[in-house]
Amino acid sequence: MKNLTVEAARPYQVHIGSGVLAALLDEYSEMISKADRIAVIADETVATLHLDHLKAHLMNSDKVKFKVIPSGEQAKSIETYMDCQSFLLEQGFSRKSVILAFGGGATGDLAGFVASTFMRGIPFIQIPTTILAHDSAVGGKTAINHELGKNMIGTFYQPAAVIYDTHFLATLPEKEVRSGMAEVIKHAFISNEAWLDELLAINDFNKLGEEELALHLERGIAVKAAIVEEDEYETGVRKYLNFGHTLAHAIEAASGYGKITHGEAVAIGLAYALYLSEHKKFHQFLEWGKATGYPFDLLEKIPFEKLQSYMKKDKKTADGLLNFVLLHETGKPYMETVGTGQAEDAYTTLCATIGEMHI
Numbered sequence: 101m102k103n104l105t106v107e108a109a110r111p112y113q114v115h116i117g118s119g120v121l122a123a124l125l126d127e128y129s130e131m132i133s134k135a136d137r138i139a140v141i142a143d144e145t146v147a148t149l150h151l152d153h154l155k156a157h158l159m160n161s162d163k164v165k166f167k168v169i170p171s172g173e174q175a176k177s178i179e180t181y182m183d184c185q186s187f188l189l190e191q192g193f194s195r196k197s198v199i200l201a202f203g204g205g206a207t208g209d210l211a212g213f214v215a216s217t218f219m220r221g222i223p224f225i226q227i228p229t230t231i232l233a234h235d236s237a238v239g240g241k242t243a244i245n246h247e248l249g250k251n252m253i254g255t256f257y258q259p260a261a262v263i264y265d266t267h268f269l270a271t272l273p274e275k276e277v278r279s280g281m282a283e284v285i286k287h288a289f290i291s292n293e294a295w296l297d298e299l300l301a302i303n304d305f306n307k308l309g310e311e312e313l314a315l316h317l318e319r320g321i322a323v324k325a326a327i328v329e330e331d332e333y334e335t336g337v338r339k340y341l342n343f344g345h346t347l348a349h350a351i352e353a354a355s356g357y358g359k360i361t362h363g364e365a366v367a368i369g370l371a372y373a374l375y376l377s378e379h380k381k382f383h384q385f386l387e388w389g390k391a392t393g394y395p396f397d398l399l400e401k402i403p404f405e406k407l408q409s410y411m412k413k414d415k416k417t418a419d420g421l422l423n424f425v426l427l428h429e430t431g432k433p434y435m436e437t438v439g440t441g442q443a444e445d446a447y448t449t450l451c452a453t454i455g456e457m458h459i
């Protein structure tokens with residue numbers, strides 16, 4: 101098992117390894133057993149596949165209550181948020197209670213937001229179950245979506261711990277593996293060329309061994325943790341973690357939340373940002389995306405005007421100007437304001453390139 105401390109204002113540990121859940125629940129048993137109530141918030145799919153396993157290692161007590169929420173982006177709705185708050189109130193939760201977020205990034209973002217606002221904040225532990233959640237479970241961004249923009253309502257609220265048992269990843273469908281690997285390669289692009297080259301050499305995610313995957317997740321977590329430690333509240337360098345996201349979030353909102361996975365949208369956003377950066381690996385990244393099955397062709401199905409209206413509401417936008425994370429080179433991100441004309445030209449060229457490459 102690997103352990104990493106995130107030195108945020110309130111430091112916490114990220115534990116990662118295969119089959120580590122039981123030992124770690126034991127490690128946090130004092131915090132959990134001291135709570136007057138414990139809510140396990142799990143999405144439907146994860147509950148069906150893995151809740152029995154979690155239950156087997158959790159204390160068997162009436163204090164533990166289970167709240168099953170819809171799978172995917174539907175979890176990040178105001179309705180699910182209010183449903184969870186009502187559940188906590190009805191079940192007698194108090195300021196001495198704890199929440200366990202059991203699922204992928206959608207569950208973690210929702211449960212974190214619930215925890216950060218219930219009675220002005222109670223502790224929560226992230227128990228992530230997706231590859232993508234190596235990113236979402238660390239760093240303390242919580243959120244729900246608004247029809248006008250992704251993650252528009254949320255807080256910065258760090259978890260008390262992250263218990264990442266990679267055993268759960270075995271049941272992920274291929275689409276979700278692909279989605280998660282987009283955030284892994286994002287972390288590589290903003291940090292390390294040699295690691296990036298290793299990832300670009302993968303042409304079939306099915307061939308990724310468990311140990312190899314765990315190594316990539318650990319590297320991604322280390323990159324994220326270092327940036328969060330430097331800039332927890334995103335006044336500066338934390339924006340670099342948003343590489344590819346200005347367009348990605350616009351695609352997710354414009355196509356309807358959940359129609360395309362977050363990671364698939366991020367992959368398209370990365371291609372766009374690489375083009376704008378005139379990055380030497382732009383074409384290589386498109387080839388990699390083609391081999392590994394990212395749906396780049398979805399981009400041309402959404403008119404630029406629609407994307408632009410969402411991008412103008414991006415959290416990095418100021419005074420109506422589009423601000424993108426770009427790369428001088430791998431590992432050297434910077435912020436750049438891009439004019440509407442240039443943004444539209446880049447969209448048109450990217451769509452044409454994707455068309456020519458038949459992806």
Ligand SMILES: NC(=O)c1ccc[n+]([C@@H]2O[C@H](COP(=O)([O-])OP(=O)(O)OC[C@H]3O[C@@H](n4cnc5c(N)ncnc54)[C@H](O)[C@@H]3O)[C@@H](O)[C@H]2O)c1
Pocket residue numbers: 143144145146149171172173176203204205206207208209229230231232233235236237238239240241242251268269270271272273276279280283361362363
């Ligand atoms: N807070 C952050 O810093 C941050 C970072 C990145 C992404 N995000 C957010 O995270 C969300 C995406 O996270 P995600 O990709 O984990 O999505 P998700 O939570 O929607 O999970 C994806 C799908 O996989 C299923 N699933 C989860 N674990 C499974 C398992 N072990 N086996 C089989 N199926 C499983 C889920 O039920 C869901 O249908 C987005 O909303 C994104 O905005 C947040």
Ligand SMILES: O=C(O)C(=O)C[C@@H](O)[C@H](O)[C@H](O)COP(=O)(O)O
Pocket residue numbers: 235239241243250251252283334338339341342345415
């Ligand atoms: O942790 C961060 O900071 C990130 O930007 C990580 C992103 O991968 C993630 O999708 C995040 O939720 C985006 O945040 P937002 O502030 O742009 O909504």
Ligand SMILES: [Zn+2]
Pocket residue numbers: 235283345362366
């Ligand atoms: Zn993301």
